Amino acid sequence: MKADTRANHDLTRNQALVFGVLEGSEAPLSAYSILDQLREDGLRAPLQVYRALEKLVDFGLVHRLESLNAFVACNHPSGPEAGESHGTVAFAICEKCDNVAEFADPDFVERLRGWAKAEGFEPHSTIIELRGLCEGCCVA
Amino acid sequence: MKADTRANHDLTRNQALVFGVLEGSEAPLSAYSILDQLREDGLRAPLQVYRALEKLVDFGLVHRLESLNAFVACNHPSGPEAGESHGTVAFAICEKCDNVAEFADPDFVERLRGWAKAEGFEPHSTIIELRGLCEGCCVA
DNA sequence: GACGTAATGTTATACAATAACATTATTGCG
DNA sequence: CGCAATAATGTTATTGTATAACATTACGTC
Numbered sequence: 001m002k003a004d005t006r007a008n009h010d011l012t013r014n015q016a017l018v019f020g021v022l023e024g025s026e027a028p029l030s031a032y033s034i035l036d037q038l039r040e041d042g043l044r045a046p047l048q049v050y051r052a053l054e055k056l057v058d059f060g061l062v063h064r065l066e067s068l069n070a071f072v073a074c075n076h077p078s079g080p081e082a083g084e085s086h087g088t089v090a091f092a093i094c095e096k097c098d099n100v101a102e103f104a105d106p107d108f109v110e111r112l113r114g115w116a117k118a119e120g121f122e123p124h125s126t127i128i129e130l131r132g133l134c135e136g137c138c139v140a
Numbered sequence: 141m142k143a144d145t146r147a148n149h150d151l152t153r154n155q156a157l158v159f160g161v162l163e164g165s166e167a168p169l170s171a172y173s174i175l176d177q178l179r180e181d182g183l184r185a186p187l188q189v190y191r192a193l194e195k196l197v198d199f200g201l202v203h204r205l206e207s208l209n210a211f212v213a214c215n216h217p218s219g220p221e222a223g224e225s226h227g228t229v230a231f232a233i234c235e236k237c238d239n240v241a242e243f244a245d246p247d248f249v250e251r252l253r254g255w256a257k258a259e260g261f262e263p264h265s266t267i268i269e270l271r272g273l274c275e276g277c278c279v280a
Numbered sequence: 281g282a283c284g285t286a287a288t289g290t291t292a293t294a295c296a297a298t299a300a301c302a303t304t305a306t307t308g309c310g
Numbered sequence: 311c312g313c314a315a316t317a318a319t320g321t322t323a324t325t326g327t328a329t330a331a332c333a334t335t336a337c338g339t340c
Contacts, residue, residue: 154288188288
């Protein structure tokens with residue numbers, strides 16, 4: 001299969017292991033903490049995890065959070081298979097409970113594009129990360 | 141002086157050294173490359189640079205670029221002393237020439253705030269970084 | 281001048297990511 | 311099938327980024 005998005009069963013062993021760990025986690029995980037959870041499955045070196053992560057990010061199944069040096073399984077409202085699979089996504093990261101909400105607002109993506117166009121800047125990728133408190137932790 | 145924004149001459153020695161290096165650089169710099177440029181001034185350990193950077197970021201004189209693990213001197217269109225000193229800022233990072241453009245779009249920020257409010261999310265900080273090609277590098 | 285606070289210096293360590301190289305699947309095709 | 315091309319894997323070592331812990335020095339304030 002050559003498609004650049006793959007169903008779960010097309011993942012290689014290491015990719016599936018890494019993705020499994022991320023899917024099972026509420027919070028974002030660093031490459032090294034993923035590795036720690038996969039020692040008993042035979043993974044030994046960071047590179048094995050990083051390589052899997054790179055592919056998973058390519059496939060759109062996993063996102064990298066730049067401000068945390070960590071990774072989360074994709075949780076699009078629409079799901080990764082939906083139309084705007086690789087569109088710009090924003091993250092709201094709770095600094096208390098580590099929950100990450102993922103959202104995409106076409107209007108402000110449009111605004112960013114507008115600015116970029118006006119400046120002659122041609123974006124390859126766009127990173128939007130809000131750090132703060134989620135609803136639950138806000139009231140508490 | 142207790143104000144949380146300081147004029148240049150209020151910086152401590154290390155802060156002034158680090159800020160000087162950043163001001164003199166076109167491209168963003170990592171803490172370690174700043175350190176390399178300050179060895180002859182007596183700085184020896186990363187921590188000396190990181191501590192200065194932390195203050196400079198607090199003062200609003202320097203920004204951290206999360207997607208690069210690097211730092212730039214603030215270059216607000218309005219300047220750091222202007223009204224919206226600590227407002228949300230976005231960066232357009234050229235991946236070819238390393239130039240960084242800094243901009244603030246109030247409407248855009250308003251949209252983000254709107255989303256956050258609707259979700260009950262309370263943002264402390266907002267990271268917006270565009271990666272791509274600047275005008276000059278785009279045509280070339 | 282004594283106290284509290286901020287800045288500094290230094291060593292060691294933790295955490296994140298990649299380089300380089302050897303080996304083993306998998307796939308496609310004559 | 312057999313072979314070549316490509317992708318994935320395994321392993322060791324290294325580079326890069328950031329902080330912990332602790333001792334010391336400067337500074338403002340009363």
